[in-house]
Amino acid sequence: MKKRIFAFLTILVLLITAAVPVFADGTSSRLADSADILTDSEEATLLSLLDEISVRQQTDIVVVTVDTTDGKTIAEYADDYYDLNGYSDDGLMLIVNMDDRDWYIAASGFGITALTDAGREYMSEKFMSDLSAGNYVKAFTSYAELCDDFISQAKKGTPYDAGNLPKAPFAVLRNLIIALIIGFIAALIITGVMKGQLKSVCRQSAASSYVKKDSLHITESRELFLYKRTERKEKTKKEESEGSQTHTSSSGTTHGGGGGKF
Numbered sequence: 001m002k003k004r005i006f007a008f009l010t011i012l013v014l015l016i017t018a019a020v021p022v023f024a025d026g027t028s029s030r031l032a033d034s035a036d037i038l039t040d041s042e043e044a045t046l047l048s049l050l051d052e053i054s055v056r057q058q059t060d061i062v063v064v065t066v067d068t069t070d071g072k073t074i075a076e077y078a079d080d081y082y083d084l085n086g087y088s089d090d091g092l093m094l095i096v097n098m099d100d101r102d103w104y105i106a107a108s109g110f111g112i113t114a115l116t117d118a119g120r121e122y123m124s125e126k127f128m129s130d131l132s133a134g135n136y137v138k139a140f141t142s143y144a145e146l147c148d149d150f151i152s153q154a155k156k157g158t159p160y161d162a163g164n165l166p167k168a169p170f171a172v173l174r175n176l177i178i179a180l181i182i183g184f185i186a187a188l189i190i191t192g193v194m195k196g197q198l199k200s201v202c203r204q205s206a207a208s209s210y211v212k213k214d215s216l217h218i219t220e221s222r223e224l225f226l227y228k229r230t231e232r233k234e235k236t237k238k239e240e241s242e243g244s245q246t247h248t249s250s251s252g253t254t255h256g257g258g259g260g261k262f
Contacts, residue, residue, distance in 0.1 A: 028085035030054055035065035035098045042137040049141065053148045059110055060091035061147045063140045067099050074259060078106040079249035094143050096131070096262070103131065104259030107244065112256035114154035115147075116244045118162040120258055123150070131262045162242045 030050040033043055046063065054061045062082070069077035078095045087093070090109035096102070105123075107115050115123070123146045130139035153160050160166060244256040 028087065030060060030062045030087075032062075032064045035067050035096070037065055037098065037136050046137060046140055046144070049144050053144055054091075057148065057151045058088075058090065059114070059147075059151050060087045060093075061144055062087060062091060062093035063143070064093060064095040065136075066095065066097050069097055069100075069102075074100070074102045074104045075106075075247075075257065076250070078104045078257065078259075079253070079255045080251070082106050082108060082255070083249055083251040083253050092147050094140070096136075101261050102259060103262050105257050107256035108253065110151070110154070112244050112246060112254070114151045114159055115256065116159055116161040116242060117256075117258065118165065118242050119150055119160040122160065122165050123147075124260070128262060 029047065031043060031047040038046065050061050050063065064078075064081060066077075072080070074095065074097055077097075078093060081095065082091065082093050087108070090111055091107075092111040092115055093106045093108075095104050095106065103124075105115065105120055107120075123143065126146060127139040127142040130136075130142065149166070150160055158164060245258075246254050246256045249255050
């Protein structure tokens with residue numbers, strides 16, 4: 001009888017464990033919508049994406065929304081939240097404070113390497129318009145997918161940084177058609193203006209009609225080369241890598257990161 005009860009309890013524990021969403025290091029969820037700005041279905045979809053990327057990349061990707069930072073700056077709150085909730089040493093966390101309209105990305109471990117200061121500015125430009133417009137799930141999804149891309153790039157040994165940021169694909173055919181249309185319209189305008197200025201001119205049978213008689217006398221003609229001067233200046237090489245500025249949290253952990261208003 002005791003064996004049956006033990007077996008039943010074991011199965012019950014396994015079923016409960018399987019029903020619980022994946023947590024970072026077995027403690028905190030990678031999505032904490034304390035401000036309640038996402039629907040249940042949006043939370044489920046976003047959490048699934050965050051978990052999949054985090055497990056595959058072995059770097060926690062976290063999203064947190066709050067209504068208050070308890071008197072702390074958003075940077076202090078973000079660092080403490082990451083440190084005190086059991087996330088892995090390597091991670092990136094986007095936190096949004098709805099009350100003050102602040103956002104901040106806290107980076108830890110390999111996350112500092114993957115997300116340079118220039119990379120963070122680039123990333124924020126991609127999700128900022130959706131965040132400001134209230135398209136929260138779309139903004140958070142963009143953030144997660146960009147984190148995935150940035151981590152993959154950093155693992156290659158060349159993190160996205162100043163001079164090495166992602167480039168949007170160039171639409172050759174579309175841009176060629178647009179250039180041709182603009183050029184054609186500009187040519188029509190220019191030739192139309194030039195044609196309008198020549199309405200007072202009549203067609204002549206010979207070029208001599210355009211020259212006043214005895215007005216031009218050429219007595220001598222020659223070409224004289226005086227001198228040539230060339231100046232060479234060394235170009236200032238822009239820094240190829242700016243890296244990440246770091247700081248120490250109240251728990252003594254090194255973090256990178258930055259944010260702003262939305």
